[in-house]
Amino acid sequence: MNSWRVFSIQAPREQEDALVALLFECGLTGVEVIDEPGDRVLLKVYSNGNAPSTRPASDIQHILDRVARAFPQFGEARLSQSTLEDENWAENWKAYFRPFKATERLTIRPSWEEYHEKPGERVLVLDPGRAFGTGQHETTSLCLQSIEDAVLLRDSSASSMSTMLDVGTGTGILAMAGALAGFTQVLAIDIDPEAVAIAQKNVSVNHLEDRVTVRRGGTDQVLDRFDLVTANLDFKTLKNTAPDLIRCTDPSGRLILSGLLREQGNEIVGAFEPLEVLRQRYGGEWICLELGRR
Numbered sequence: 001m002n003s004w005r006v007f008s009i010q011a012p013r014e015q016e017d018a019l020v021a022l023l024f025e026c027g028l029t030g031v032e033v034i035d036e037p038g039d040r041v042l043l044k045v046y047s048n049g050n051a052p053s054t055r056p057a058s059d060i061q062h063i064l065d066r067v068a069r070a071f072p073q074f075g076e077a078r079l080s081q082s083t084l085e086d087e088n089w090a091e092n093w094k095a096y097f098r099p100f101k102a103t104e105r106l107t108i109r110p111s112w113e114e115y116h117e118k119p120g121e122r123v124l125v126l127d128p129g130r131a132f133g134t135g136q137h138e139t140t141s142l143c144l145q146s147i148e149d150a151v152l153l154r155d156s157s158a159s160s161m162s163t164m165l166d167v168g169t170g171t172g173i174l175a176m177a178g179a180l181a182g183f184t185q186v187l188a189i190d191i192d193p194e195a196v197a198i199a200q201k202n203v204s205v206n207h208l209e210d211r212v213t214v215r216r217g218g219t220d221q222v223l224d225r226f227d228l229v230t231a232n233l234d235f236k237t238l239k240n241t242a243p244d245l246i247r248c249t250d251p252s253g254r255l256i257l258s259g260l261l262r263e264q265g266n267e268i269v270g271a272f273e274p275l276e277v278l279r280q281r282y283g284g285e286w287i288c289l290e291l292g293r294r
Contacts, residue, residue, distance in 0.1 A: 004046050004047065004083070005046075005047045005081060005082075005083060006044055006045070006046055006081060006082045006083065007044070007045040007047070007057065007060050007079060007080075007081050008042060008043070008044055008045075008079070008080045008081065008082070009042070009043040009044075009045065009060070009064065009077050009078070009079055010036070010040060010041075010042055010077060010078045011040065011041055011042075011043060011064075011067075011077035011078075012039065012040055012041075012071070012074035012075055012077070013039050013040060013041050014071060014074045015067050015068075015071050015074060015077060016033065016041050016043070017261060017284055017285035017286065018067045018070065018071070018261065018285070019043060019063065019064070019067055019077065020033070020043070021234065021235070021259075021260075021261050021264075022063045022066065022067065023043075023045060023060070023063060024234040024259065025234045025235060025236050026059065026063065028045050028047060028060075030045065030046035030047070031043055031044070031045050031046075032044040032046070033137075045060065057079060057081055060079060061079055064076065064077045064079055098110070098113060099113050099115045100136065102124075102140075102141055102144050102177075103141070103144050103145050103148055104148075105120075105121070105122055105148060105181075106121075106122045106123075106124060106144060106148070106177060106180065106181075107121055107122070107123045107124070108123075108124050108126055108173070109123060109124070109125055109126070110125075110126060110127060111125050111126065111127040111205060112127075122180045122181075124173070124176055124177060124180060124206060125202070125205050125206055126171055126173060126202055127171075127198070127201065127202060127205070138283030138284045138286040139232050139258040139259050139260075139283070139286050139288065140173060140174070140232060140258075141283060142258050142281045142282075142283050142286065142287075142288035143174050143230055143232050143256055143258050143288060144173075144174065144177050145281065145288075146230075146256045146279075146281060146288055146290055147174065147177055147178050147181055147228070147230065147256070148177075148181055149279075149290075150228050150254055150256075150290075151181045151182050151183075161183075161227035161228065161253070162182075162183060162184045162185060162227060163183065163184075163185045163186070163187075163224075163226045163227045163228070163250075164178040164179075164183040164185070164186045164187070164226055164227065164228040164229070164230070165186075165187050165188075165189070165222065165224075165226040165228070165229045165230070165248055166178065166186065166187070166188045166189070166229075166230045166231075167189055167219055167229065167230065167231040167233065167241070167245065167248075168189075168190055168191075168231060168232065168233045168237070169188035169189060169190045169195065169196075169199050169214065170190065170195050170198075170199065170232075171195070171198055171199055171202055172188050172198070172199030172200075172202045172203055172212070172214060173202075174188075174230045174232065175187075175188035175199070175203075175212050175214070175230075176202065176203060176206055176208055176212060178228065178230070179208045179211040179212050180206075180208075183211070183227075183228065184211055185211065186211055186212045186213070187212075187213050187215065187222070187224075187226070188203075188212060188213065188214045188215070189214075189215050189216070189217050189218065189219070189221075189222065190214075190216065191216065191217065191218050192216075193216055196214055196215070196216045199214045200214045218241070218244075219241050219244035219245060219248060220244055222244070222248050224248070225247075225248060225249065225250040225251075225253070226248055226249065226250060226253060227250050227252075227253040227254070228253060228254050228255075228256070229245060229248050229249045229253065229254070229255045229256065230256045230258075231245055231255070231256070231257055231258075231259075232257075232258040232259050233257075233258075233259045234259050235259070235260055235261075235264045235267075235268060237259075238257055238259065238260070238268055238271075239268060239271045242271040242272050245257075245272070246272060246275060249275070249291075249292075251293060252292075252293070253292065254278070254290055254291070254292045255272070255275060255290070255291040255292065256288065256289070256290050256291075257272075257288065257289045257291065258286070258287070258288040258289070259286075260286065260287050260288075260289070261285055261286060261287070262282065262285055262286065262287045264287070265280065265287040265289060268289070269289070269291075272291055274293065275291040275292060275293060276291065276292065276293070276294055277289055277290070277291060278290045278291060278292050278294070
């Protein structure tokens with residue numbers, strides 16, 4: 001039976017975004033954020049306890065020390081760890097994942113919750129499993145809003161924008177939201193085989209197989225160009241894959257980047273020339289960039 005190492009980080013709320021960003025950059029994307037009294041948060045970081053690449057507590061403590069030096073006025077975070085058996089994972093998600101309005105037009109509900117949709121409302125059924133992306137984090141919600149705005153732009157300009165690529169799809173949430181919004185051919189890719197399996201299941205549950213294809217692999221394996229490309233990743237991965245992301249974006253298309261802290265926005269832009277920033281969105285300490293050719 002698989003087990004999961006759970007690193008619990010009790011931290012000042014002001015350090016939350018910086019901690020999550022650095023954990024993501026280290027490949028620790030299974031992060032749960034829980035509000036605590038006294039203006040503090042509890043970050044639970046889930047890492048496969050059976051995998052040889054599991055990061056030791058010392059690596060995470062190094063991140064905590066780094067953030068504490070950057071935010072000396074708020075004190076230090078505290079780290080502890082425990083083990084979670086595999087069968088408890090789903091119950092852990094169910095404890096806090098409820099139906100919610102992700103954008104003005106889109107509502108997300110977990111597969112285990114009933115929800116009566118309203119007229120004109122789009123509802124996406126989602127089972128996150130162990131993949132990243134429920135729509136609750138600012139980076140995902142910013143991307144969802146950007147996707148909807150891309151569709152509104154298409155409709156107002158009568159353009160032929162119909163194809164979409166979602167890189168690092170996780171649960172498949174952005175790819176499925178694109179399909180619900182009107183994109184007719186959506187390719188979702190991820191290098192994690194478990195994420196691919198979860199995304200494929202979510203696509204099937206939402207009956208979007210005719211519009212969304214989920215495939216394991218990276219951007220180097222994508223040969224086509226797309227009207228819209230979404231990449232909700234971390235700073236390092238975005239920078240490393242910039243040439244492929246540009247190549248995959250149609251000259252008249254749009255590229256949406258997220259997973260970036262506000263201060264990382266200006267730093268990443270240079271890696272995506274000749275694309276220019278057409279729009280910026282902010283959520284908390286996070287930024288979402290929409291790039292294209294003017």
